[in-house]
Amino acid sequence: GESVGLHLPTLSVQEGDNSIINCAYSNSASDYFIWYKQESGKGPQFIIDIRSNMDKRQGQRVTVLLNKTVKHLSLQIAATQPGDSAVYFCAENILPLYNQGGKLIFGQGTELSVKP
């Protein structure tokens, strides 16, 4: 069935280090991927997205890499800060067909813990 999975459920890094969160996806029908950050007691917050016609996209302190050959997605956070501590989800946007809307398929999430 449809699935977007994460390699590691938890990740602990020192403040100031770079973080890399990985994600594997199985549905090759989608061409749009998103990373979300979810803090305790809040809904997921959009971080960055990428289309399948790109292999890299950069935002503020974050970079998303897409490898379609091995169906792998990663999120890199530069100079990780305590405020980055949260659960990170990758999500795959299933293309709309005919008159259907798109839907997001989420991975299980990786909990990032930043040590001061």
Added chain:
Amino acid sequence: KAGVTQTPRYLIKTRGQQVTLSCSPISGHRSVSWYQQTPGQGLQFLFEYFSETQRNKGNFPGRFSGRQFSNSRSEMNVSTLELGDSALYLCASSLTKWLDVKSEQYFGPGTRLTVT
């Protein structure tokens, strides 16, 4: 601009009862999606509405239903509640146009439903 709002934030129900959750999207957003989040299953897509029409549906039983009003506000209903329905129910809105591929979604804080 106000974000996505969901009411109530917390709810306790008993098995067999039914529940209605409400979601007000960001002003101007016409697409509303609903997700169920549990520790075991993660974030799972329930359904999506656009202009009062359900465009897409996840793999949930018929006890889960929803609707959207002309002002884009949406409600979801769960009938004959089961213990396994205990979850965080998240609503997300987007500016998705009809058949638009990219649909960045903005999430609300969720409604925490506990079934006893």
